[in-house]
Amino acid sequence: MTSNRIATPAWERRPLTIKQSFVTALVLATYTGVLTYIVVIYAHAFRSGFLLGLQIAGIGWLLIFTSTFASYSIMGRRVRVEIPVAEAVSHLREVLGPIQAKAEHDITIGSRQWHVFTHVVDRGLGVGVDLNDLESANAKAAVEICLSVRHRVGRVTFVTGKGNSSSRNPELRSQTLTQLATAEISADFHLWKKRSTITLRPRKPPMPQREFLIKMAALGGPLAGFGAIGFMDAAQGNTLSGVVGAAAGLFLTWLLITHSR
Numbered sequence: 001m002t003s004n005r006i007a008t009p010a011w012e013r014r015p016l017t018i019k020q021s022f023v024t025a026l027v028l029a030t031y032t033g034v035l036t037y038i039v040v041i042y043a044h045a046f047r048s049g050f051l052l053g054l055q056i057a058g059i060g061w062l063l064i065f066t067s068t069f070a071s072y073s074i075m076g077r078r079v080r081v082e083i084p085v086a087e088a089v090s091h092l093r094e095v096l097g098p099i100q101a102k103a104e105h106d107i108t109i110g111s112r113q114w115h116v117f118t119h120v121v122d123r124g125l126g127v128g129v130d131l132n133d134l135e136s137a138n139a140k141a142a143v144e145i146c147l148s149v150r151h152r153v154g155r156v157t158f159v160t161g162k163g164n165s166s167s168r169n170p171e172l173r174s175q176t177l178t179q180l181a182t183a184e185i186s187a188d189f190h191l192w193k194k195r196s197t198i199t200l201r202p203r204k205p206p207m208p209q210r211e212f213l214i215k216m217a218a219l220g221g222p223l224a225g226f227g228a229i230g231f232m233d234a235a236q237g238n239t240l241s242g243v244v245g246a247a248a249g250l251f252l253t254w255l256l257i258t259h260s261r
């Protein structure tokens with residue numbers, strides 16, 4: 001008998017090739033260098049400072065490129081282990097076998113009989129589970145089983161119908177939404193609602209605190225430093241402007257780290 005024990009999310013640290021690390025570092029360094037150059041020449045009202053801007057932007061580019069390339073080359077990238085859709089379909093068909101047996105006694109309006117080979121299918125990007133030919137109790141049990149093995153399945157789409165009064169089972173959609181819209185599920189999955197389907201899509205893996213701090217130090221130091229220099233130059237040496245520039249550099253670093261994975 002297949003166990004319904006909840007499996008934990010599976011992550012892996014995927015190493016990047018030299019080319020991937022180089023391209024990532026090149027993009028981040030060029031982005032930073034261009035912004036730094038613009039700030040410097042803006043501070044000089046576009047009348048001078050062109051050479052100074054190139055010098056400061058060039059130093060910034062070199063520091064950002066070096067630290068980023070080293071970071072990604074050594075640490076790689078932490079990603080969720082991809083589950084083959086065929087494997088997920090096979091597993092769900094196995095654990096939903098008891099629902100198929102119960103569905104033989106369902107009193108449904110439609111003529112279709114619920115069967116794992118017709119109602120649990122490959123949808124390309126994930127598994128599709130059609131609940132439309134199940135009574136409410138069996139549909140609820142089917143969703144509970146799917147949730148109990150969700151980390152062995154990955155992306156799954158529940159076909160519920162629109163949930164309007166003319167539907168065969170008007171309460172099916174609201175019942176399924178209630179089961180899925182919990183803090184435990186939301187911690188690991190995005191909930192996508194469409195007119196007649198509800199999809200659970202795995203979230204990005206959380207970043208370990210140690211890795212976050214290393215990247216903040218490697219990227220945040222240069223970005224904060226050049227942000228402070230650029231803002232102080234624009235404000236004619238005003239210290240408060242330097243603090244704002246440093247804060248802006250750290251904020252940009254946080255965005256790059258958390259939104260570019």
